[in-house]
Amino acid sequence: xxxxxxxxxxxxxxxxxxxxxxxxxxxxxxxxxxxxxxxxxxxxxxxxxxxxxxxxxxxxxxxxxxxxxxxxxxxxxxxxxxxxxxxxxxxxxxxxxxxxxxxxxxxxxxxxxxxxxxxxxxx
Numbered sequence: 001x002x003x004x005x006x007x008x009x010x011x012x013x014x015x016x017x018x019x020x021x022x023x024x025x026x027x028x029x030x031x032x033x034x035x036x037x038x039x040x041x042x043x044x045x046x047x048x049x050x051x052x053x054x055x056x057x058x059x060x061x062x063x064x065x066x067x068x069x070x071x072x073x074x075x076x077x078x079x080x081x082x083x084x085x086x087x088x089x090x091x092x093x094x095x096x097x098x099x100x101x102x103x104x105x106x107x108x109x110x111x112x113x114x115x116x117x118x119x120x121x122x123x
Contacts (some may be wrong), residue, residue: 011035011042012099019060020099026056026067036099040070040092049075049089057091061098069094 013035014020023043024030031045041057049055049072057070075089 011037023060024058026058031057034088038093038096038099040073040090042088042090044078044086044088046084046086048085049087051075051089055091057093059097059099062100063098066097068097 014033020036021033022030023033023041025047027047029045029047031043031047034042034044036042041059043049051072051074053072055070055072057068059066059068070091070093073090073092075087077085078088079086
């Protein structure tokens with residue numbers, strides 16, 4: 001029996017320095033991004049996410065910060081401690097978001113722009 005792929009877009013796991021490694025709810029709570037695609041994200045944090053509700057999420061993209069209305073598709077408790085609860089939820093964005101790697105402007109301006117050349121291959 002083969003599993004049918006139901007994803008609408010390819011997902012990627014953001015690296016630690018990737019601006020998309022975290023998103024912020026409009027209410028101010030920050031969420032860690034487990035994986036992300038142009039149409040949604042799997043997030044984790046202490047914000048209680050309820051399936052079927054809508055949340056506004058600040059997402060940092062190559063074009064800058066955008067506020068995206070999202071629907072909580074599914075959610076569950078992912079960890080439980082005596083003093084706190086951690087939730088994991090899938091968010092479906094209301095519109096596509098450019099989730100490509102963003103390079104902050106100060107990092108681009110740090111060098112002189114000359115770069116280095118690749119060594120020539122031996123013939």
